[in-house]
Amino acid sequence: MKVGIIGSGGREHALCVSLKKSSKISKIFCFPGNAGTNSLAENVNLDIKNFEKLKNFIINEKIEIVIVGPEKPLVDGIEDFLRKNKIKVFGPSKVASQLEGSKIFTKKICEKYSIPTAKFGIFESSDKAKRFLDECSHPIVVKADGLASGKGVYICEKTKESKNAVEEIFQGKFGKAENVLIEEFLEGEEMSFFIVSDGKTYKEFGTAQDHKRVLEGDKGKNTGGMGAYSPSRLETDELRKKILNKIIEPTLIALRELNTCYKGFLYAGLIIVKGEPFLIEYNVRMGDPECQTILPRLKNDFGEIINAVVTEELNSLNIDWSDDKSLCLVVCSKGYPDKYEDNVEIKNLNQINLKDNEYIFHAGTKVINSKVFSSGGRVLNFVVKSNDFKKSREKAIDLIKELNWENGFFRKDIGHKVIDK
Numbered sequence: 082m083k084v085g086i087i088g089s090g091g092r093e094h095a096l097c098v099s100l101k102k103s104s105k106i107s108k109i110f111c112f113p114g115n116a117g118t119n120s121l122a123e124n125v126n127l128d129i130k131n132f133e134k135l136k137n138f139i140i141n142e143k144i145e146i147v148i149v150g151p152e153k154p155l156v157d158g159i160e161d162f163l164r165k166n167k168i169k170v171f172g173p174s175k176v177a178s179q180l181e182g183s184k185i186f187t188k189k190i191c192e193k194y195s196i197p198t199a200k201f202g203i204f205e206s207s208d209k210a211k212r213f214l215d216e217c218s219h220p221i222v223v224k225a226d227g228l229a230s231g232k233g234v235y236i237c238e239k240t241k242e243s244k245n246a247v248e249e250i251f252q253g254k255f256g257k258a259e260n261v262l263i264e265e266f267l268e269g270e271e272m273s274f275f276i277v278s279d280g281k282t283y284k285e286f287g288t289a290q291d292h293k294r295v296l297e298g299d300k301g302k303n304t305g306g307m308g309a310y311s312p313s314r315l316e317t318d319e320l321r322k323k324i325l326n327k328i329i330e331p332t333l334i335a336l337r338e339l340n341t342c343y344k345g346f347l348y349a350g351l352i353i354v355k356g357e358p359f360l361i362e363y364n365v366r367m368g369d370p371e372c373q374t375i376l377p378r379l380k381n382d383f384g385e386i387i388n389a390v391v392t393e394e395l396n397s398l399n400i401d402w403s404d405d406k407s408l409c410l411v412v413c414s415k416g417y418p419d420k421y422e423d424n425v426e427i428k429n430l431n432q433i434n435l436k437d438n439e440y441i442f443h444a445g446t447k448v449i450n451s452k453v454f455s456s457g458g459r460v461l462n463f464v465v466k467s468n469d470f471k472k473s474r475e476k477a478i479d480l481i482k483e484l485n486w487e488n489g490f491f492r493k494d495i496g497h498k499v500i501d502k
Contacts, residue, residue, distance in 0.1 A: 084387070085110040085139060087129050088123070088157070089151025091411070091444035091462040092369035096148060096383075097121050098440070099376045110144060117443025117454045129154055132162045132437065146391055152228060155365055156182035160344075161444055169391040172345040173365050177336050178215055180347075181216075184262050185226050187363055194331040198360045201264035207251045210261050214243045223247060224262040225255040234303060236266065245377070263338045269354035270498070271361070271369050272313045274324050274462040276349075276388065278341035281394035283333065285321070287378065287402065288313040289371035290496070295418055297494045304392070304418045307497030310408040310470055311374035313355050322356045332363070344390055373406040373442045373462045389419060408467040408473035408496050412489040414445070414482060417458035425455045425488040433483055433497025437464040439476065460489060 084106055086093050094117040099104050100122050112135065114124035129136055137148060149172035158175035172178075179186040191198040194454050199222070204210035210348060214221070225233030231256045237243035243263075275286040289311040295301040310458040324475050328349055336343055348364035348371070354406050367375075376383070378400040389395045414421035427446065430453055435441065442464060445457020465473040474496055481491060494501075 082106060082145040082384075082388075083108045083143060084211075084384075085109070085112060085144045085147045086114070086150060087112045087135075087147065087154055088120070089113050090369050090373040091459065092105060092367055093150040094442040094444070095373045095462075096150060096283050096367070097375050098442070099379065099383040100148075100387070100413040103382050104385030105382065105388055110142065113191070115443045116446035116448045116454070119448050130157070130362075132159055135159075136163060136166050136168065139163070140166070145169060148172070148385060148387060152178070152181050152364065152366055156228060170344075171387050171390055173347075174342050176341040177340055177343050179367045180332070180336075181365040182228060182485050183226055184224050184362060185260055185348050187360075188262065188264075190335045191360060194335050196328050196331050196357065196360055199264040199267050200381045201262060204247075204261050204263065204377065205259060207247055210247045210263060211244050214240055214247070214265060220244065220266040222264045222266050223250070224264070225250045225258060226260050226262060227256055227258075236484060240444040267352045267354055267359055269352040269359070270315060272315050272353055272358075272452065273309075273368055274313075274349045274351055274358075275328075275367070275371070275375065276329055276334070276347050277390060277395065278343045278347060279344065279390040279393045280344045281393050282396045283329070283343075283347075284370060284395060284398070284400050285325075286346065286400065287311055287375040288316045289368065289374055290314065290498070291368060291371055292492065292495050297411075297492050298497075302418050304409060304413075305490045306368070306370045307413070308410045309368075309370045309374045309407070310406065310473075310499065311371065311378060312406070314499040318354065319464050320356065324349065328358060328360050332442050336387075368460055369444075370411055372410045373440070373464050374409045376462060377407050377438070377440060377466045378403045381394075388498065403466070405466045405468055406470045406473055407440075407464060408470055408477060409442075409464045410477045410481060410493075410495055411444070411459050412461040412476070412484075412486065412491045413459050414455055415488055415490055416458070417490075421458055422488060423455055423457070425458070427453045427455060427484075427486050429484050429486070433480060435480075436442070439480065440464040448493050455488065461486075475501060
């Protein structure tokens with residue numbers, strides 16, 4: 082069958098690589114894709130915000146399933162639009178996508194269904210939020226309500242810092258803001274937990290640990306993700322049961338009571354405090370760069386999983402995983418997440434000889450006259466799967482050194498909690 086992938090990042094290249102191996106898939110289209118997907122699929126330079134043009138192309142090319150990579154089209158209702166036009170979509174409805182589209186929507190579900198999460202307050206004006214902050218102990222967390230590409234969260238050590246965060250949010254740094262969310266800071270270790278659901282049943286889909294901060298030692302500004310490893314070092318059978326029983330299943334019940342169901346990947350961003358899971362946030366798609374570490378560990382035919390989800394037959398599959406460890410280092414343009422130079426040629430890519438279990442997933446890249454250029458802040462993902470996280474990290478660093486791209490930088494300490502413990 083023919084499939085389409087919406088998106089242009091490292092996640093979408095990883096999805097493309099896994100689907101290319103599938104016996105179910107005859108052709109892949111990427112909207113718009115990147116320099117990495119260009120060698121595996123047909124990149125289609127269509128505006129993904131124009132649902133009508135997308136629909137027409139999908140129908141004309143007889144694409145049977147559309148997989149939505151990023152969150153914005155889902156929050157904007159692409160699943161509902163395509164489904165009404167009899168096109169099968171791997172991804173949740175507009176209502177279900179509010180789990181990521183509105184942090185306040187998710188917090189209210191947590192409140193109603195007793196899902197463990199940080200204590201919080203919702204404020205509709207800067208003045209009210211600031212008066213509340215005067216009474217708070219710090220550190221404290223200030224969040225923009227809507228989508229912010231992973232950057233709308235402030236962990237503030239002092240009152241002045243938290244008030245500045247409130248100002249930035251209400252001044253429109255992440256788009257028009259009608260509310261701000263302020264919540265207690267929970268001391269613990271983060272964990273990314275994934276499921277895949279067909280609307281009737283669900284299966285676990287791995288765990289990972291992401292590193293959001295731009296600088297080594299988990300310091301500096303938040304980013305879309307500087308690297309990740311899978312599985313999470315916190316994963317145990319007991320913790321998994323708690324996450325499913327206390328967080329995932331009540332959320333799926335809540336959505337059914339809103340007359341919608343959940344199809345696709347659901348990503349729970351958690352903090353584990355003394356063995357107990359608390360929900361930080363939901364993402365309504367596979368994480369990036371977590372996806373790049375999880376998919377290489379999958380033993381199943383990925384195309385079969387995608388098809389089982391859209392046909393609501395997921396219950397017929399068992400999902401199997403390699404015991405290997407997978408680690409990803411993200412190479413970024415110098416200056417990211419602030420100002421950086423774009424359109425810089427990336428030479429030597431073709432000279433790198435990747436062995437089995439070694440991957441380079443493109444993120445912010447494009448092809449011009451058969452040459453690869455940077456096209457964004459996060460540019461390349463170097464992923465290595467082995468029986469040891471330390472070996473994986475060392476090999477990934479060696480590959481990046483082999484690339485020797487002068488406009489790039491990366492964190493050398495990804496996985497430090499599990500490697501350097």
